[in-house]
Amino acid sequence: MTIPQTMIAARMHTVGGELRLETLETPRPGDMDVLVRVKACGIVPNLGNILANWTTWFPHMPLPPLPAVFGLDPAGEVAAVGRQVHGLKPGDRVYVNPGRSCGSCRHCRRGDTISCKHYAFQGYFGFSEHAMQTFADYPGGGLSEYMVAPASAIVKIPDNMDYGQAARLGYLGTAYSALKKVNAGPGDTTLVNGISGTLGIGAAIFGLAMGVNKILGTGRDKKLLEEIKALAPNRIEVFSITDGSVADFAMKHTDGEGVDAFLDCLGPGGLHETFRQGLLSLRRGGIAVDIGAIAGPVEIDVHRLMDRNQRLYGSAWLTTAEGQEMADMVGSGVVDLSLLETQSYPLADVNSAISGIAQRHGGFSNYVICP
Structure with missing residues (x-):
């Protein structure tokens, strides 16, 4: 493969x-x-806030x-690969996990890279000044057009996963990682707040694939909620938070016991009361995981x-290992990502694409830039 001396990239000069x-x-x-050689790069609703407001909202979490x-x-x-890379070769189809850590601290050495104080998202933001x-x-x-990443961050993707779908693995994987933390599987009932959004739809897709018996999903838009239910009508129940108590909804569908797990996918603007209702929905011994990052105490x-x-x-x-598990699930046919509605833009249209993300079909929409 011939590699050019120069490439085209989109750079931000001022916040x-x-x-x-x-x-x-x-x-x-x-x-x-x-x-x-980048073929697709996902962009999500939060990107505009990262570029415009992040340094004001979260000054302790630096931009590059x-x-x-x-x-x-x-x-x-x-x-191309470095001289000490042996498991990858030119031509391999891949997803790049952007999570970066130092690789040598006690957390990294025991495989908990996300707990590294140097942890950062390449091309996005860091979690402390050490980033x-x-x-x-x-x-x-x-x-x-091109980017460099450590070989340890690479996920090989199957032929039945297109680059646009692969560019969603980070957000799908955030939900998948949460499902693994609650040991989701057969016999379980899982509550997902914000199930029709960018993160929530991943909890539905992979929760079903992992064998969760019943998924209870909440949101606002009733039409979107019904589309989520249609993914597995016998295993998914949905509820609009405009219609009453999330906890009552959960108890109704668990014979009063409560759910085994609660995943909160609501973003920074989410209602605190909806999060609290999710906690009240848990059974004794239940597990809650926040992945949406509701803001404030x-x-x-x-x-x-x-x-x-x-x-x-x-x-x-x-983790990259979790990303590979997801790619393998798609490759084996256990997960079908064709429900994602990919909308592609050339790199030249990146600014209009970012500003237009608000007009989307909930979590079904999948916006990507193709350099």
Whole structure:
């Protein structure tokens, strides 16, 4: 594969400013890296906020130094590999997990890379000031023709998964990782707040594939909720939060016992009361996981949590191993991602694509940039 000396990338120079198309030198992979020819990079509703408001809302979670190439969820083809990379080769179809860690701290050494203090999303943001070193090591995201990533971050994708679907693996995987944390499986009933959104639909898709008996989904838009129910009418029940109590809905469908697991997929603007209702829906010994990141302090009865032997987790992303599991599930036919409605844009239209995401079909919509 011939690799050009230069490439086109979209860079942000000022917070809130439009991304500019620029010609940059094509990066070269290090010994344990791969160079990926990006075919699709996912963009989600939160991207506009990241670019315009993040430094004001979350100053402790830094953006990469500007100017920077953003782009969180890239998929493409391996163009070149470093001399110490043996399990990948040019031509491999891949998804790039953007989660980066130092690789050598005690958390990384025991496989808990997301707990690393240097953890950052390549092409997006970091979780502490220590992420700045991570950005220096891997500065460029997926809104470019080529990008470099460590070989350990690569997920091989099957032939029946297109690049647009692969570019959704990060957000689908956030839900999948949460399902694994609650040990979701046969016999279980799982409540998903925000089931029709970008994260929630992943909980529905992979919850079904993992054998969850019953999925209870909440949201606002009744039409979207009915479309979610249609995915598995005998296993999914839906409820609009405009119609009453989420806890009452959950108890009705569990004979008063409560759900085994509760996944909250509501974003920063979500209602605190809806989250609390989800906690009240848990059975004794039940597990709650927040993946949507409702903003602000939420009042929780910790005494009740202890008395009922319940657990509450925060879950930030997925591991590369989990990404590979998901890709393998698609490859084997256990999961079908054809329900995603992919809308592709060329790199030249990146700004209009980001501003137009609000007009979407809930979590079914899948927006990607194709450099």
